[in-house]
Amino acid sequence: MRTYILDGYNLIHRMKGLRAELDQGLEAARARLEARCLPLLRRKDVRAVFVVYDGRQEAEERRPSGLRIIYTRGKESADSRILRLVREEEGRAGECIIVTDDREVGWHGKGLGGRVIGCAELEALLEGEGRRASGSGGSGNKSPSGHAPKEGLKTSDCKRITDEYRKQLGL
Numbered sequence: 763m764r765t766y767i768l769d770g771y772n773l774i775h776r777m778k779g780l781r782a783e784l785d786q787g788l789e790a791a792r793a794r795l796e797a798r799c800l801p802l803l804r805r806k807d808v809r810a811v812f813v814v815y816d817g818r819q820e821a822e823e824r825r826p827s828g829l830r831i832i833y834t835r836g837k838e839s840a841d842s843r844i845l846r847l848v849r850e851e852e853g854r855a856g857e858c859i860i861v862t863d864d865r866e867v868g869w870h871g872k873g874l875g876g877r878v879i880g881c882a883e884l885e886a887l888l889e890g891e892g893r894r895a896s897g898s899g900g901s902g903n904k905s906p907s908g909h910a911p912k913e914g915l916k917t918s919d920c921k922r923i924t925d926e927y928r929k930q931l932g933l
Contacts, residue, residue, distance in 0.1 A: 763807060763808065763809035763854075764807050764809060764856055764857045764858075765808075765809050765811075765812070765854070765856060765857070765858050765859065766799075766802055766811045766812065766859050766861060767812045767847050767851075767858065767859070767860050767876070768795075768799065768811070768812065768814065768861045769814060769840060769844060769860070769861060769862035769863075769864060769867060770792065770813045771815055771816060771840065772862050772863055772864050772867075773795055773861065773881050773884070774788075776863050776881035776882075777798075777884075778885070779798070780795055780798075792813075792815065795813065796825065796827075796831065798888055799811055799813065799829060800827055800829065801888055803827060803828050810830060811829055812830045813830070813832070814832045814834070814840045814844050815831070815833050815834070815840055816833075816839055816840040817833050841864065841866070844860060844862070844867055845867070845870055845871060845874060848860060848871050848874045848876045852875055858877065859876065859877050859878075859879060860876045860878045860879075861881065861883075861884045862880070863880050863881050872924070
């Protein structure tokens with residue numbers, strides 16, 4: 763089973779259709795992002811979808827759809843909360859997928875055992891889900907360029923490399 767952890771504001775500022783929503787305010791952009799993520803919850807291989815935002819006081823809301831929305835509190839950033847979620851998911855069976863274009867979050871997330879996909883890859887995945895739901899077929903899991911996304915390093919390789927790097931740095 764997969765768990766998706768989305769870097770909310772990073773996605774809002776990077777995904778094509780969401781940037782325009784910012785003209786109507788953050789609430790509209792958040793609502794649009796959350797609506798676009800609903801097809802992920804319909805997949806049989808998905809256990810949970812978290813959307814993490816900076817702001818407000820610590821709160822986790824579970825939408826009727828099952829989407830889990832987290833607002834960080836005080837000094838904790840969304841980046842820190844995302845990494846904390848990855849650590850919490852580590853003991854569960856399945857894959858933890860972090861969706862962000864933030865290189866630092868991605869690098870640390872991989873080191874913790876997560877798999878990172880970018881905003882464009884999520885968009886392509888959601889577009890494919892939309893085509894399947896509407897019955898229009900589609901080309902499956904392809905990037906906007908029309909090519910299948912390239913697989914990165916395996917999680918085990920990322921952990922091994924990170925451990926070796928830490929040893930070299932004396933950490």
